[in-house]
Amino acid sequence: MTIDLSAVPEGGIGWLSGGGEHADIVLSTRVRLARNLDGIAFTGRAREGERLRVLQMLRDAVPHLPSLRGGVLLRLEDLDVSDRRLLHERHLVSRELAGLDGGATKGGAAVLVGHGHGIMVNEEDHLRLQTVRGGLATRAAIDALLTVDRELGSRLPYAYHEEFGFLTACPTNTGTGLRASVLIHLPGLVLTKEIGKVLSGLQAMGLTYRGLYGEGSEVIGNFFQISNQTTLGRSEDELVEHLQRVVSHVIKREHDARRVMWREAGYIIEDKLWRAYGTLRFARSLTFEEAMNYLSGVRLAVGLQLINGLSVETLNRLLIFSQPAHLGYAEGRVLGEEEANVARARYVREALGAETDQAKH
Amino acid sequence: MLCDACREADASVHLTKVVEGDVTLVHLCAACAAERGIEATVSTTPKNVLGEFLHAAQQQVASEKGSGDDTTCTFCRLTLREFRAVGRLGCGHCYATFEPSLRQLLRRVHGNSQHVGRKYLPPATEILVRATTVGELRDRLRQAIVNEEFELAATLRDRLKETE
Numbered sequence: 001m002t003i004d005l006s007a008v009p010e011g012g013i014g015w016l017s018g019g020g021e022h023a024d025i026v027l028s029t030r031v032r033l034a035r036n037l038d039g040i041a042f043t044g045r046a047r048e049g050e051r052l053r054v055l056q057m058l059r060d061a062v063p064h065l066p067s068l069r070g071g072v073l074l075r076l077e078d079l080d081v082s083d084r085r086l087l088h089e090r091h092l093v094s095r096e097l098a099g100l101d102g103g104a105t106k107g108g109a110a111v112l113v114g115h116g117h118g119i120m121v122n123e124e125d126h127l128r129l130q131t132v133r134g135g136l137a138t139r140a141a142i143d144a145l146l147t148v149d150r151e152l153g154s155r156l157p158y159a160y161h162e163e164f165g166f167l168t169a170c171p172t173n174t175g176t177g178l179r180a181s182v183l184i185h186l187p188g189l190v191l192t193k194e195i196g197k198v199l200s201g202l203q204a205m206g207l208t209y210r211g212l213y214g215e216g217s218e219v220i221g222n223f224f225q226i227s228n229q230t231t232l233g234r235s236e237d238e239l240v241e242h243l244q245r246v247v248s249h250v251i252k253r254e255h256d257a258r259r260v261m262w263r264e265a266g267y268i269i270e271d272k273l274w275r276a277y278g279t280l281r282f283a284r285s286l287t288f289e290e291a292m293n294y295l296s297g298v299r300l301a302v303g304l305q306l307i308n309g310l311s312v313e314t315l316n317r318l319l320i321f322s323q324p325a326h327l328g329y330a331e332g333r334v335l336g337e338e339e340a341n342v343a344r345a346r347y348v349r350e351a352l353g354a355e356t357d358q359a360k361h
Numbered sequence: 362m363l364c365d366a367c368r369e370a371d372a373s374v375h376l377t378k379v380v381e382g383d384v385t386l387v388h389l390c391a392a393c394a395a396e397r398g399i400e401a402t403v404s405t406t407p408k409n410v411l412g413e414f415l416h417a418a419q420q421q422v423a424s425e426k427g428s429g430d431d432t433t434c435t436f437c438r439l440t441l442r443e444f445r446a447v448g449r450l451g452c453g454h455c456y457a458t459f460e461p462s463l464r465q466l467l468r469r470v471h472g473n474s475q476h477v478g479r480k481y482l483p484p485a486t487e488i489l490v491r492a493t494t495v496g497e498l499r500d501r502l503r504q505a506i507v508n509e510e511f512e513l514a515a516t517l518r519d520r521l522k523e524t525e
Binding site for chain 1: 436451457463474477500
C-alpha cells in the first residue's frame with residue numbers, strides 16, 4: 001500500500017507552520033504520555049494476539065473521543081518501508097515501531113494521527129500519546145494531551161498503581177509517563193563554544209538532550225532536543241514548567257551568544273552565512289548532512305535579520321522535506337543516494353528561490 | 362570510526378562544529394571528549410544510566426537477601442533475573458511482584474517512588490470491554506494447564522472469577 005498523506009490531518013505536521021513563541025529558535029514542543037492497558041502483557045512480552053487486541057481496543061474507543069475526531073489510523077505492516085520511513089521523518093513513529101532498525105514490523109504496530117495529536121500503538125508501551133506544537137508551547141501541549149488522555153482513560157483501563165502511578169515497560173517512564181521535549185536550534189552557543197557548559201548545566205537540572213531523531217541520534221545542524229529526565233515524584237505541571245523555565249533561560253543564553261558573535265566577528269559571520277545561503281541556492285548536489293548544516297546557517301542568518309523574506313515555515317519545511325523518504329515521495333519512487341542528493345539540491349534551490357523571488361515583488 | 366584526536370580508540374562522540382560559519386564534523390572517543398570538557402553525549406543518556414542503576418540495585422539486593430532472582434511474575438512469567446538483564450518489565454503485575462526491588466530502583470532513578478501526578482480512576486465497568494480481559498485470562502489459563510503450571514493456573518482461575 002502506498003500512503004495517502006492527503007488523508008492524514010495536516011499531514012501530521014501542522015506544527016511546521018511556524019507559529020508559537022520563539023519559533024525562530026524553538027522548532028517544536030512535543031509531549032508524550034506512555035500508557036499500558038491493564039490485564040495485557042506489555043508489548044515486548046505480548047503475543048501477536050494480545051497486540052492485536054490492544055489495537056482493536058483502541059479502535060473501538062476512538063469514535064467516542066472528541067479530541068481524536070478525524071484521526072486516521074495507519075497499520076504499519078500494511079505500509080512498505082519507504083512509507084514507514086516517511087512517517088518516521090515526520091516524527092510520527094519511532095524507528096523501532098516502523099521496523100527501520102533491521103527488525104520487521106510487529107503485528108499490531110500502528111499509528112493514529114489526529115489534529116495535533118498522535119498515538120503510537122504497540123511501541124515499547126501499548127500506547128504512546130503525543131502532541132506537537134510549533135515554537136515553545138509546553139503549557140498548551142500538555143493541556144491538550146491531558147484532555148486526550150482523560151478521554152481515552154475513561155474508555156480503556158490503564159495499568160496504574162497507587163504508589164508508582166502509570167505503569168510502563170521501562171522504569172525510567174513510570175509515574176506520569178510524561179516526556180516533554182523541545183527541539184531547539186543553538187548555533188550561537190555552539191559557535192561561541194558555550195554549548196558544553198549549557199548541556200552539562202541541563203543535566204545538573206534533571207534534564208537531558210538528544211539529537212534530531214531522539215534517543216541515540218547524532219546532533220546534526222545544531223538542533224538539540226531537550227527533555228525531562230525523570231517522570232516520577234513530580235506532577236505533570238511541575239515537569240513542564242521546569243522544562244519551560246530552563247529552556248527560556250537557554251534561549252536567552254543563545255541570544256547573548258549571537259550578540260557576542262556579531263559584535264566580535266560580524267563581517268566573518270556575515271560572509272559565512274551568505275556563503276551557506278549561496279550554496280543552498282545554487283548547489284546541484286547536497287548530502288542530507290550538508291543541507292542540514294547550511295540550513296542551520298541560513299536559519300541563523302534569518303534570526304540575525306541578515307536575510308529577509310524567508311519565513312520560519314519555509315525553513316521548517318526544508319528540514320522535513322529534504323529528508324530521503326520525502327524526496328522519494330515527491331518523485332514518486334525510491335531514490336538512490338546520488339539521485340537523492342541531486343533531488344535535494346533541486347528541491348532546496350527551488351524552495352529558497354520561490355520565496356526570495358516572492359519577497360522581491 | 363577512529364577518534365580524530367588520538368587516532369587510537371573508537372569514536373563515540375560525534376560533534377558538529379560551526380566555527381566562523383565553517384561546518385566540520387568531529388569524531389572523538391570518550392576519553393578525548395572528556396579532556397575537551399564535552400561531558401555528555403547523545404548516546405550516553407537513559408539506557409546506560411538505567412544499566413548502572415540496575416546493576417547497583419542488583420548488587421544491593423543480592424547482598425541483602427541472598428538471591429531473589431527467581432521471583433517470577435504470575436501473570437507474564439517474567440523473572441527478576443530476566444528483568445535485570447533486559448531492563449524492561451513484562452506487564453503491570455510485575456510491579457506488584459517485584460515491588461520491593463522496584464521501589465528501590467525507582468527511588469534511584471527518579472529520586473522518589475511516590476507518584477504525585479494525575480490520579481487515575483479506571484473506567485466504569487459497564488464501559489469496559491470486559492470480554493477481552495476475560496478472553497485473555499482464559500487463554501492463559503488453558504496454556505498454563507497444558508504446560509502443567511498448576512500454581513499459575515490457580516492464580517489465573519482466581520483472577521478470572523474476580524473479573525467475571
